[in-house]
Amino acid sequence: MFTYDENRLKQELATLPPRLRLAFATAAATRQLPCYTRFAPPRLLQAQLDPEALLTALWKKIRAGELAPEDWKATLDKLMAVLEKETRDWRPFDFLAEDALVTVAYAIRCLLDPDPQEAAWAARVVYEAADQAAIRLQGEVPSTSAAEAQILAHPFVQRTLALLDEDLASLKRRNVEDVFVRACANPAFTDEEFARFDTFVPAKR
Numbered sequence: 001m002f003t004y005d006e007n008r009l010k011q012e013l014a015t016l017p018p019r020l021r022l023a024f025a026t027a028a029a030t031r032q033l034p035c036y037t038r039f040a041p042p043r044l045l046q047a048q049l050d051p052e053a054l055l056t057a058l059w060k061k062i063r064a065g066e067l068a069p070e071d072w073k074a075t076l077d078k079l080m081a082v083l084e085k086e087t088r089d090w091r092p093f094d095f096l097a098e099d100a101l102v103t104v105a106y107a108i109r110c111l112l113d114p115d116p117q118e119a120a121w122a123a124r125v126v127y128e129a130a131d132q133a134a135i136r137l138q139g140e141v142p143s144t145s146a147a148e149a150q151i152l153a154h155p156f157v158q159r160t161l162a163l164l165d166e167d168l169a170s171l172k173r174r175n176v177e178d179v180f181v182r183a184c185a186n187p188a189f190t191d192e193e194f195a196r197f198d199t200f201v202p203a204k205r
Contacts, residue, residue: 001153002161004127006120012168013116019067020171022110025122026058027167027183029103032126034187035096038194044097047082051104058107059180069112076108092136093197096188099129123164126188130160133189137200160188 013021029051036044036051054075061067083101106122134154135141142148151157163186170178189197 002158002165003152004124004161006124009123009164009168010116010120012172013119016116016171018110018114019062019065020174020176021114021116021119022058022067022107023062023176023179024167024171025103025107025110025119026055026062027179028122028126028164029100029107030055030059030180030183031163031186031188032096032100032103032129034194035129035189036100038197039091039094039097041090041094041097043085044082044101047078049079049082049101051101054104054108058111061111062176063180067111072108072111076105076112079105079108092200092202093133095132096129096197099125126160126164127157129188130154130156133197136202137196139202156189156193 013024016024033052033055079101083098083105103122103125106118106125109118110122131151134151134156138151140147142151163182166182167179170176170182
């Protein structure tokens, strides 16, 4: 069973050059993109951030090996300003749209800052998104070690951790193309899972 160990992940990311750490974070964000497309509330859509275009631009830089930050600081500032605004009346799984934007922010921060922690934080966001999706479907926050183990074993969480592990293994072999293809082919959730989210009704307490 896969587990999330951020300290170990950060240490392994530190052995990679900045370009490959950027690829790791961008792959994580790419898998979350359909969550934004599916659940973005009006305040996010009105900001006209276009995370898909941002990720496309990041992949272009990664694959070309050109990591000049250019005007990405302004883009990051705009994104963070939107994320800092509070919202109301969200549907149960709308948090996934905001998490998707957060992973884009961490990918951009990887471009601007060589600290491997930025890439590790991107991984944490996708792990916690899967964890929270599993918890919401279950309808109860785990309060015992057995319940926490059950959430860790959930397919959402195990699939997410497995993909992060595969990305790291590919990047250790300097295989960026494998990471790109995997990210595009494996969204965080399937269409069937998204359909479950759309019809989910929280249990009344």
